[in-house]
Amino acid sequence: MAITLPDSRGLSDEVLQALRLRALHGIESGFSQADVARLLGVAGETVSRWWTAYTAGGLQALPQERTGRPVGTGRTLSDEQGAHLQLLLDTKSPSDLGIAAPVWNRRAVRDLILNEYGLRVPIRTVGEYLRRWGYTAKKPSRHARKQDPDEVREWLEQTYPAIEKLARAERATMFWCDETGTAADAYPGYGYAREGQRATIExxxxxxxxxxxxxxxxxxxxRFLTYSGTMTAERFITFLKQLLTTVPGTIFVIVDNLPAHAKDAVVAWVQQHEDRLAVFYLPRYSPELNPDEYLNNDLKGQVHDAGLPDTSKTLRSRIQRFMHKLLMLPKHVMSYFLHPKVNYCASG
Structure with a gap:
């Protein structure tokens, strides 16, 4: 990890004088002026000026005045304006403020500055402000626009705690379930190439x-089941049968609101097995509350590491190999529950 040195213009007079003496000592010890400047975090021209003055008149000739503009001068935005913009970035989305952008990127922040203060700031300068304020570029998490926050709150504060309490009372095993699909031509990773050339993949x-x-x-x-085509009530029942066959005792299944999960055939089958099985439904449009989503992300990130498959059989084999490996790694599976969005169900 690279260490960033503080701007020398913000250092006290005493610290600057210590830097001058260390610079002179370094040059006398055989280091080049460029090396000394790089190690101390000052400009090469500054070290050269110190050395020239020292060789001409000794320590008393060292320049004591500061060069360059003070830190913060010449900036387009004041500290107060910067604090206000950061508050907006932390609490509002671009659409909340009438800005046509899906996330807070540099262009959106540029438009925000223009809207708030009538200032036209170059994109590169916007990036410098964001770095100075402590913002870094990240892959955005997905959030469903139709999600009902009250429904989510009720799930977290009332519904799930009640399910968890009931599971303890009945000594039930809770399984969070979900479906995912993997395409043979999908590769989410990156590849290296020469500058100016694109990485390609067949x-x-x-x-x-x-x-x-x-x-x-x-x-x-x-537990898992691979299949081709779409999820149907019949396929979901097949998976539930697998759970009953391979997991002893009572089982609580938590799923999303996919239509196949709530078909009449599924409801009737579950009722026939209510002595050992119960199905509960997550809030609508809330995949981030399901820890099995993070298994899906893991699968998609690794299943094609050895190259893209050219047949359905090979693709199925890759998925099954990954899942059979997980069967032997319970601690890794438990780590999916440590994501901040799902640690509400990490124990119980």
């Missing part, structure tokens, strides 16, 4: 795709 038939339904418990248990 992709197979884009219609090669395999799907999976899986379930995980916060104690590290994993």
């Amino acid at each position: 992709v197979p038939d884009p219609h090669i795709r395999m799907n999976m339904v899986s379930g995980i418990s916060n104690t590290g248990d994993v």
Whole structure:
């Protein structure tokens, strides 16, 4: 990790004098002026000026005045304006403020500055402000626009705690379940190439795709079923049968609101097995509350590491290999529950 030295213009007179003496000592010890400047974090011209003055008149000839403009002068935005903009970035989305952008990127912040203060700031300068304020570029997390915050709050504060209490009373194993699909031509990673050239990858038939339904418990248990095509009530019942066959005792299944999960056939089948099985539904449009989503992300990030498959059979084999490996790694499975969005169900 690279260490960033503070701007010498912000240092006290005593610290600057110590830097001057160390610079002179370094040059006398055989270091080049460029090396000394780099190590002390000052301009090469400054070190040269110190050395020239010292060789001409000794220590008493060292310049004591400060050069360069004071830190903060010449900036387009005042500290008060910067603080106000940061408050908006932390509490509002671009659409909240009438800015046409999906996230707070440099262009959106540039437009925000123009809207708030009538100042036209270059994109590069916007990036410098963002770095100075402590913002870094990140891949945005997904948040459904149709999500009902009251429904989420009720789930976190009332519904799930009640389910958890009931599970303890019945000594039930809770499985968070979800479906995902993997395409043979999808590769989420990066590749290196010469500057100015694009990294390329040979992709197979884009219609090669395999799907999976899986379930995980916060104690590290994993169950899964791969299939082609869409999830149907019949396929979901097949997966529930697998759970009943391979997991002893009572089972609580938590799923999203996919239509196949709540079909009449599923409801009727679950009622027939209510002595051992219950199904509960997450708030609508809230995939981030399901820890199995983070297994899906893990799968998509690793299943093509050895290259893109060219047949459905190979793709299915890759998915199954990844999942069978997870069966032997309960602590890794438990780590999915440590994400801040789902640590509410990490124990229980």
